[in-house]
Amino acid sequence: MIKARVTVTLKNGVLDPQGKAIEGALDALGFNGVGSVRQGKVFDLELDTADKAQAEIEINAMCEKLLANTVIENYQVEII
């Protein structure tokens, strides 16, 4: 079994209202040194295979098809 972590983040230049809201909330809580916050998603996957290279190819396909919106998001695959 292979474990992998996929991290999906917004591309630079794409507005992130959720991140802005968190920035505001942190400021309101007294954390004043926060320059910027951007929120992304993380997926922890378990694959029933032992072939790392094959797993990576498959996970990239999953990202392209479902996990990430590649118009506005980047993804990063990490086999653990």
Place this chain on the structure above:
Amino acid sequence: MIKARVTVTLKNGVLDPQGKAIEGALDALGFNGVGSVRQGKVFDLELDTADKAQAEIEINAMCEKLLANTVIENYQVEII
């Protein structure tokens, strides 16, 4: 300026309906070897300070107060 990444994931044993839905969707798309999927969140922060130790303390406080629900979630801070 210090950049940090905070990763928030559900604790083991906490049900993850969103992850289950993704599992189902991946299966429906023909990715049959997927054992389990769990979804988490990631926050990319920029702090206006140069003191790494101080930044880490502050980010941990942010996690406890706002970014993570420590009853059901774990968080992990990584200074980049």
